[in-house]
Amino acid sequence: MANTLQAKKRIRSNARRALVNKARKSRIRTFVKNVELALESGNAEEAQVALKAAQPELMRGVTKGVMHKKTASRKVSRLAKRVKALAVSA
Known part of the structure; x- marks a missing residue:
């Protein structure tokens, strides 16, 4: 258990950030699911x-520290590849 005031404050602030990060990850997953x-x-x-709506959302997750840059780039790349393949076959 935290003893110092600062450690107690960090527990409170980490809990708040976890909620924000969870909401952001959920939003990103929703955009990817739509694609x-x-x-x-x-x-x-x-x-x-x-895809055009999901791309900025994924990159915003990178700037906010929710996911790694290469993870987001990989997801965008794979989605773009699938969208392009669909467009070519149609």
Whole structure:
């Protein structure tokens, strides 16, 4: 258990940050899921729009420290590759 005032404050602030980070991760997952649903439906235009919305959200997660830069880049790259493949096949 924390003994110092600063340690107690860090516990409180960490709990607040955890809630914010959890909400941000959930929002990112929702945007990624929207891209995947558009890909499954086979609608290339809808998938492109969803990808354009998901990209900044993923990168915002990087700037806020929720995920690593390379993780976000990898996710964007894989989604873009799938969207492009769908557009070419359509």
